[in-house]
Structure formats: structure tokens, C-alpha cells
Amino acid sequence: MRALFALTVLVIAAPAFAHHSFAAEYDGDKPITLKGVVTKVEWENPHMHFYMNVTDDKGKVEEWKFEGFPPNMLVRQGWKRDVTLKMGDSITVFAWKARNGMNLAHSREITLADGKKILSGPPAGTGGGN
Amino acid sequence: MKYLIPLILSVSVAHAQNAPKQKPPVPRMADGKPDLSGIWQGGGAAGLTFAIGAENAKAARPDAAQGGRGGGGGARPEPAPYQDWVQPKLKEIRDRRLIDDPSGRCLLVGVPRITSMPLPIKIVQTKDEVIFMYETFHAFRVIPTDGRGHPDDMDPSFMGDSVGHWEGDTLVVDVTGFNDKTWLGVGGASIHSDALHVVERYQRVDYDTITYNVFIEDPKVFTKSFNTAPSYLSLRPGERLREYECIADNQDIQRFEELLKNPALFVRPPQ
Numbered sequence: 001m002r003a004l005f006a007l008t009v010l011v012i013a014a015p016a017f018a019h020h021s022f023a024a025e026y027d028g029d030k031p032i033t034l035k036g037v038v039t040k041v042e043w044e045n046p047h048m049h050f051y052m053n054v055t056d057d058k059g060k061v062e063e064w065k066f067e068g069f070p071p072n073m074l075v076r077q078g079w080k081r082d083v084t085l086k087m088g089d090s091i092t093v094f095a096w097k098a099r100n101g102m103n104l105a106h107s108r109e110i111t112l113a114d115g116k117k118i119l120s121g122p123p124a125g126t127g128g129g130n
Numbered sequence: 131m132k133y134l135i136p137l138i139l140s141v142s143v144a145h146a147q148n149a150p151k152q153k154p155p156v157p158r159m160a161d162g163k164p165d166l167s168g169i170w171q172g173g174g175a176a177g178l179t180f181a182i183g184a185e186n187a188k189a190a191r192p193d194a195a196q197g198g199r200g201g202g203g204g205a206r207p208e209p210a211p212y213q214d215w216v217q218p219k220l221k222e223i224r225d226r227r228l229i230d231d232p233s234g235r236c237l238l239v240g241v242p243r244i245t246s247m248p249l250p251i252k253i254v255q256t257k258d259e260v261i262f263m264y265e266t267f268h269a270f271r272v273i274p275t276d277g278r279g280h281p282d283d284m285d286p287s288f289m290g291d292s293v294g295h296w297e298g299d300t301l302v303v304d305v306t307g308f309n310d311k312t313w314l315g316v317g318g319a320s321i322h323s324d325a326l327h328v329v330e331r332y333q334r335v336d337y338d339t340i341t342y343n344v345f346i347e348d349p350k351v352f353t354k355s356f357n358t359a360p361s362y363l364s365l366r367p368g369e370r371l372r373e374y375e376c377i378a379d380n381q382d383i384q385r386f387e388e389l390l391k392n393p394a395l396f397v398r399p400p401q
Contacts, residue, residue, distance in 0.1 A: 021227055021228030021229055021231050021234060023227035023228060023396075024226070024227040024228060024229035024386065024389060024396050025382065025385055025389070026387070027157075037401060040377070044378075044379035045373070045374050045375050045378075046236070046374065046375075046376045046379070046380055046382075047379075047380075047381070047382070051380065070249075070374065072249060072265065072372045072374055073248060073249070075372070076369075091240070098385075099389065099395045099396045100385065100388060100389060100395060101395075102163065
């Protein structure tokens with residue numbers, strides 16, 4: 001019983017950046033870092049999404065989709081629509097893969113072409129653990 | 131003389147620039163009550179979530195608002211005191227990794243959870259009302275402070291019915307009339323019933339801080355009443371409320387539906 005109580009406290013204390021469960025959709029045990037070129041940015045509430053073409057060693061191109069913070073939160077931490085992240089940008093994304101097996105991931109940090117790092121989404125385990 | 135005035139002004143400005151920055155005093159209404167008006171961000175002290183504190187935790191003090199995460203004011207965080215019959219439901223919620231969180235489907239998140247959401251709150255205070263406008267899902271609360279009680283025709287609702295009164299410099303808000311469709315917070319403190327009763331206490335302890343303490347009781351799901359860990363709201367000068375329409379492009383709802391067709395993809399395996 002004591003263990004259950006401890007677990008409950010941990011779960012309560014999980015940060016709540018997003019308005020939904022991170023853990024149901026994304027696997028915090030499956031981090032991924034991908035480099036590619038942005039093909040589209042959907043600057044929409046309640047969460048932004050962006051798409052990126054990733055080219056592997058053999059020249060094969062795959063499109064990945066990433067979820068991120070709401071635009072309102074991005075703006076408040078210094079992002080500018082159509083400026084900070086836009087089509088054609090070469091970036092590196094740190095994210096966690098979706099549980100549905102698609103080329104979908106929840107982004108946490110983006111490294112821009114000039115090396116600048118910006119936060120783009122909440123940490124893993126936001127609500128519900130990993 | 132006409133040269134003296136600019137000189138005095140420039141000396142004054144220079145003096146002001148060199149003086150240590152002082153916070154303005156807490157603004158007050160004509161009736162002497164603290165004015166809570168402004169744009170605020172909740173969730174302080176407990177991070178961006180709402181930690182449940184020790185039973186009968188002391189009310190937050192200004193120093194408590196400055197320190198620690200989750201258990202300020204000497205309150206040791208404890209689990210919410212759920213009755214035994216709720217425990218299997220809580221386990222199911224955890225095992226399903228919170229996919230059932232009503233907020234994921236853009237439903238109003240209730241009180242007190244709305245206060246700790248990571249989007250700002252605009253408070254407008256008048257002589258007889260305090261109005262809360264939340265960027266989160268565009269929720270609002272119009273809280274009368276003119277002495278009236280709860281109406282006698284309350285329908286169960288997501289945000290409940292709020293009435294307020296002043297105890298010295300503290301705004302005390304009594305909230306009841308909830309439905310059972312919201313979650314109290316995240317994870318372990320999720321389930322509540324339509325018997326939920328919340329008492330919030332807001333005190334603007336300095337220009338840019340409102341301490342926030344909450345009493346919770348729900349005899350249908352908890353073994354006893356309790357207070358949350360002290361939290362606070364921070365002033366956000368220059369901020370404005372922005373639109374946060376949640377449904378039109380909520381792709382999570384569709385993905386939840388897909389996952390629910392194949393629970394093995396996300397349900398925690400038995401341990």
C-alpha cells in the first residue's frame with residue numbers, strides 16, 4: 001500500500017505543460033534525433049505540428065511529423081510565426097516516437113541551422129509517466 | 131527658472147535610475163480591498179501542476195511562495211486521501227496512461243485545475259464581482275462578492291458555481307455545483323464526484339504575487355477533506371490573452387480514437 005501511495009504522489013507531481021497525456025500517444029523510452037529539411041509548419045492551436053523530410057544514407061527520403069507546444073506558449077518563449085521555423089529550414093529535432101508506429105514524434109528541442117537550440121515541446125512523461 | 135526645472139527633472143531621473151528597483155505597493159480598490167486585476171500565470175511553487183499537500187496544510191505565506199516545488203510552507207505532499215473503492219479506478223487511469231483525461235478532448239477543466247494550466251488568466255475586479263477569464267479553453271468565472279449565496283437552481287457544471295467574499299485582504303471563493311466529468315489534476319488526483327466542494331483563497335501578498343490555497347472535500351470519493359500544497363500566481367505585465375480554440379485542429383482526439391482501437395499500443399502491460 002505504501003508503494004502505491006508513493007506512486008500516486010509521483011504521478012500527481014508530473015508536470016502538466018500539455019493539455020493531454022503525453023504518455024498515451026508517445027513513448028518516453030523511445031527518444032529519437034532526426035536531421036532534415038522542414039516542409040510545412042502548422043501553427044495551430046491546441047498544438048503546433050511541423051513536417052520534415054529526412055534523407056537516409058542511401059538517399060531515401062521519408063517525411064516525419066512532429067507535435068509541439070501550443071503557438072501561444074511558443075510566442076511567450078520568443079518564437080515568431082513564419083520566422084523561427086519555416087519551410088526550407090535545415091534543422092535537427094530531438095523528440096520521442098509515437099506509440100502508433102507512424103513517422104510521428106513529440107518534439108522537445110530543435111537545433112537550427114546556425115546551431116541555436118530552441119525548446120519546441122514539453123518534456124517526456126508529461127502526465128502518466130513514460 | 132526655465133533651466134532649473136529641466137535640471138531638477140534630470141537629477142530626479144538620474145536618482146531614480148540609480149535607486150534600487152522597488153516594487154509598487156499592492157493596488158487597492160476605492161473600498162480598500164486589494165485589487166487583483168491584471169494578467170496572471172498560475173501554477174507557481176508546484177511547478178506547472180497542482181500538487182496535493184498535507185492534510186490541514188498551513189495557508190501559504192509569502193515566504194512559502196518563494197520556496198520549493200510542490201510542498202512549500204512546510205506542507206509535506208501526501209497522496210490525495212481516496213476511498214478504497216476508487217483505487218482500482220485510479221490504477222486503470224494510470225495503466226491507460228491518462229488517455230481518458232477530459233482536457234485532452236478540450237472539455238473545461240474545472241476548479242482548481244484551471245488555475246494551474248500553463249496559459250494565463252485575466253482577472254477583472256469590480257466593487258461587487260471578481261471576473262476570471264482563462265485563456266485555457268476560454269473558460270470564465272463571474273464571482274459575486276456582494277454577499278449573495280449560491281443560486282438555488284444550479285445545474286451540475288464543469289466549472290461549478292462560485293461565490294466570493296473578503297476575509298481581510300483575502301478573497302475566499304466557495305465553489306460547488308460541479309458535475310463529475312472533470313479531473314481534479316493529473317494522475318493520482320483525478321476522479322471526483324458531483325459532491326466536490328472547493329474553497330479557494332487568493333491573497334495578493336505583493337505587487338506581482340497572489341498566493342493560492344485550496345481546500346477540497348468530496349465525501350463520495352475521499353476519506354477526509356484536505357488542503358492542496360501552497361501555490362501562487364505571478365503577474366505577467368505586458369501580456370495579453372490570446373485565442374486558444376482547442377477543437378478545430380485537435381489532432382490528438384483522432385489519434386486517441388485510433389489508439390483506443392488497439393489498446394495494446396499504449397496500455398501499460400501488467401507487472
